[in-house]
Amino acid sequence: MAVQIAVIDDWQDVARDVVDWSVLDSIGQVTFLHGYPADRDTLAERLQRFEVICVMRERTVFDEGLLRCLPNLKLLLTGGMRNAALDLKAAADLGIQVCGTDSYKHAAPELTWALIMASTRHLVQEANALRAGAWQQGLGGDLHGKTLGVLGLGSIGTRVAQFGQVFGMRVIAWSQNLTAERAAEVGVTQVSKQALFEHADILSIHLVLSERTRGLVDAQALGWMKPDALLVNTARGPIVDEAALIDALQHKRLGAAALDVFAQEPLPADHPFRTLDNVLATPHVGYVSQQNYRQFYSLMIEDIQAWAAGKPIRLLMPAG
Missing domain, CATH: 3.40.50.720 (NAD(P)-binding Rossmann-like Domain)
Known part of the structure; x- marks a missing residue:
């Protein structure tokens, strides 16, 4: 049979x-x-x-x-x-x-960098404006000379760090298990958790979801970030305290977020991430x-x- x-x-x-x-x-x-x-x-x-x-x-x-x-x-x-x-x-x-x-191994790092580029240069807004008949809506940001913070320097985090280096960024990293030697192997500076959030112009998350990492990016960590910083999450939604992130974005205490993963997937139709003007959200296509x-x-x-x-x-x- x-x-x-x-x-x-x-x-x-x-x-x-x-x-x-x-x-x-x-x-x-x-x-x-x-x-x-x-x-x-x-x-x-x-x-x-x-x-x-x-x-x-x-x-x-x-x-x-x-x-x-x-x-x-x-x-x-x-x-x-x-x-x-x-x-x-x-x-x-x-x-x-x-x-x-x-x-x-390449799909997730490539999507991460696409989100960083699109967010920094406001590509979605500019493309939509052009379709609507407008022209040049604002100033895009720059990457060269800025600081990329990598939360988790595994295979994906390492590739993203290398992308940052190619674009002339200073790259720093932290995770619970990261050693200075491991960071140095890929030309990255190991820093403390607080320093990672405080100094990063762009902070990209590349951790495995576990009980130890769930909620690791909480209100305190978000509060350490620069008010014009970009938070990028292509790892897993629950690593970030979603309510704290929404609050920080709504009150402009954080510049922007680029997100491919969420606490609940598919994302509910009425979720704030679908409408916040400082969020670029994609439907978990990092490995798609x-x-x-x-x-x-x-x-x-x-x-x-x-x-x-x-x-x-x-x-x-x-x-x-």
């Missing part, structure tokens, strides 16, 4: 065309689902019949409650080798194997690129083939 395979979180209806899924015809039937995350009962009904489910990173939450509602589920696949939306321990307890994929999706889905297919052959690969195991 054919294995029932679901590809969910396909919000843009692109998954079927990114790779050739027909190579799975000998294993099972692939169904593409485009619905946004819903309540547990709706999700359980939607996913009830599937033995294999392919998910996109941190869109639909598979907690213990949902997993227990899916008795047919045997294999859960995610883009990337880390997904905070999956309860790996519950999956293991229920005998559900979880596998991941490699990621394309042709190359990254091609890598995610082609490796999910590999995972399914390996699992069907009884030799699963890229297994994700619960901590401890």
Whole structure:
């Protein structure tokens, strides 16, 4: 009997065309689902019949409650080798194997720099004004000689730091685990957390969401920032205290924010980030690129083939 395979979180209806899924015809039937995350009962009904489910990173939450509602589920696949939306321990307890994929490493840094450039030069406002028949609405900002603060100097933060250096910026960095030696390896100056926020003309966040980083950018940290500074977040929404950020932006204590990630996604229709004139917001497209999706889905297919052959690969195991 054919294995029932679901590809969910396909919000843009692109998954079927990114790779050739027909190579799975000998294993099972692939169904593409485009619905946004819903309540547990709706999700359980939607996913009830599937033995294999392919998910996109941190869109639909598979907690213990949902997993227990899916008795047919045997294999859960995610883009990337880390997904905070999956309860790996519950999956293991229920005998559900979880596998991941490699990621394309350039998509998120490129989107980060696009947001920085667009915000600094007011590209959206100028382009919209031109379409409306106007011409040259204001003065754009500059990057050369300014200070770029990088919060988290991992692979993505390092690439963004290198972009800043190419543009002639002074680059400083801080995170809980960052050492002066690691910073020096990429020509970056390690500073304290307070100094990072105080000196940055542009502060870009590149941390993994964890209990230690949740709410790390709070009202106090935002209060340290220059009143004309730009805050950029392409990491995860909950790293920033969203209410504190909205307050700082509304009262012009912070110059602007460029955001690709939010506490709730999709962003509610009435959310202030949709209307604040000092916010450039994009709908979590940092990893939404042709190359990254091609890598995610082609490796999910590999995972399914390996699992069907009884030799699963890229297994994700619960901590401890």
